[in-house]
Amino acid sequence: MSSVAVLAPPPVIVLVRPQLGENIGKAARAMLNFGLTELRLVAPRDGWPNPSAGPAASGADIVLEQATVFDSVAAAVADCAQVYATTVRKRGVTKPVVTPEQAAHDIHAAPTRAAILFGPERAGLETDDVALARTIITVPINPAFGSLNLAQAVILVAYEWSKGLKDGDGALASPPSVDMPVPATQEELEGMLQQLDTMLEDAGYFFPPDRTVTTKRTLRTLLTKPGWSTQEVRTVRGILSTLDRPRPSRGG
Numbered sequence: 001m002s003s004v005a006v007l008a009p010p011p012v013i014v015l016v017r018p019q020l021g022e023n024i025g026k027a028a029r030a031m032l033n034f035g036l037t038e039l040r041l042v043a044p045r046d047g048w049p050n051p052s053a054g055p056a057a058s059g060a061d062i063v064l065e066q067a068t069v070f071d072s073v074a075a076a077v078a079d080c081a082q083v084y085a086t087t088v089r090k091r092g093v094t095k096p097v098v099t100p101e102q103a104a105h106d107i108h109a110a111p112t113r114a115a116i117l118f119g120p121e122r123a124g125l126e127t128d129d130v131a132l133a134r135t136i137i138t139v140p141i142n143p144a145f146g147s148l149n150l151a152q153a154v155i156l157v158a159y160e161w162s163k164g165l166k167d168g169d170g171a172l173a174s175p176p177s178v179d180m181p182v183p184a185t186q187e188e189l190e191g192m193l194q195q196l197d198t199m200l201e202d203a204g205y206f207f208p209p210d211r212t213v214t215t216k217r218t219l220r221t222l223l224t225k226p227g228w229s230t231q232e233v234r235t236v237r238g239i240l241s242t243l244d245r246p247r248p249s250r251g252g
Contacts, residue, residue, distance in 0.1 A: 010035065011084075011107050011114040011161060013154060014076050016042045016129055019121050025056025026151035027118070028063035034158035035165065039067040040076045040115075073117065073132050081112035085133035086153055087125050088146050097136045104160040106135075116157055121150050181229035188233045193220060195240050 013031055018024050018041060028039055041048055048069045057064055070076035077083045084103055085095075098106070107114045117133060119125030130136065139148065139156055148156075197216065206212040226232075 008108050008111050009113050010038065011082075011116050012038045012040055012077075012080060013158075014040045014042060014073070014115050014117045015044070015150070016073055016076075016117055016125060017045060017120045018150065019045045021046060021050030021052030022056040023121055023150045024050060024067075025053035025058075025060070025064065026149075027154045028053070028057045028060040028067075030151045030155035031158055032060040032063050033155065034162035036158050036161070037063050037066060039063050041067055041069045042073050042076050043071060044069065045120075073129050077115040077117070077132065079113060080115040082107060082110060082114035082135070083117065083133045084114065084135050084137045085117045085125055085130045086137045086139075086157065087119065087130055088138060088141070088148075095130070095133065095136045097138050100137055100139060100157045100160040101163075103135065103137045103157070104164050107161060108164040118150060118153055181231055184228045184230045184233045188230060189224065189228055192228075192233050192237050192240075193223060195237055196223075199240060199244055 013027070013036060015024060015027060018027075024039075024041070024044065031037065031039060044050065048067070049064070053064055054061065084098075103116075116137070117125060117129060119129065137157065139153070141148070196219070200206060206215055
């Protein structure tokens with residue numbers, strides 16, 4: 001009898017004693033960007049619901065509407081078999097420390113519910129909060145400036161989790177591929193260069209004469225760098241033709 005792989009449920013995002021409604025809303029927005037919808041709040045400072053959260057969520061209303069409130073971290077994670085604490089410091093607690101990428105891999109690998117704790121904006125998780133977790137998530141960051149705001153921390157972890165989604169399992173959409181324009185032929189490019197060269201000759205641009213060869217080489221190098229498309233060459237040649245033979249003004 002063949003076994004069927006059990007998909008791990010999406011992780012729960014737990015904001016511990018969040019202070020500002022705006023930050024709760026921004027965290028909800030970051031969650032929904034990457035397919036997470038279950039938000040739990042532990043003792044939010046200004047109560048819940050918070051009228052400041054909605055505008056900051058920018059449309060992530062489903063996350064806010066389904067958010068649940070708990071009095072303690074222990075209650076918020078009681079049904080979770082994996083509990084991660086996000087912190088830049090170990091805070092005197094000896095725990096395994098992983099990156100968001102490794103945590104995401106472990107969450108996808110286990111069919112049990114996971115919770116990820118994020119601390120208050122001002123000081124982060126307290127030692128007792130971290131002690132409840134089984135693993136610490138730490139983001140590699142500039143040691144001279146290790147400050148992340150709440151939504152930034154949530155979006156980093158949520159993004160790493162989203163990368164592990166497979167097609168058919170709610171995988172997120174990537175930007176659509178765009179067909180590259182048809183590249184210009186060398187003949188088309190030479191035509192544009194010759195047209196410009198003639199116009200510059202007639203305008204007396206190449207001066208002094210002993211610098212003409214060098215100047216033309218510089219222009220050729222400049223104008224052959226971008227990898228012109230046929231349409232771009234046609235556009236530039238149209239501009240040059242108009243400059244060479246200005247059209248009558250519309251009012252004339």
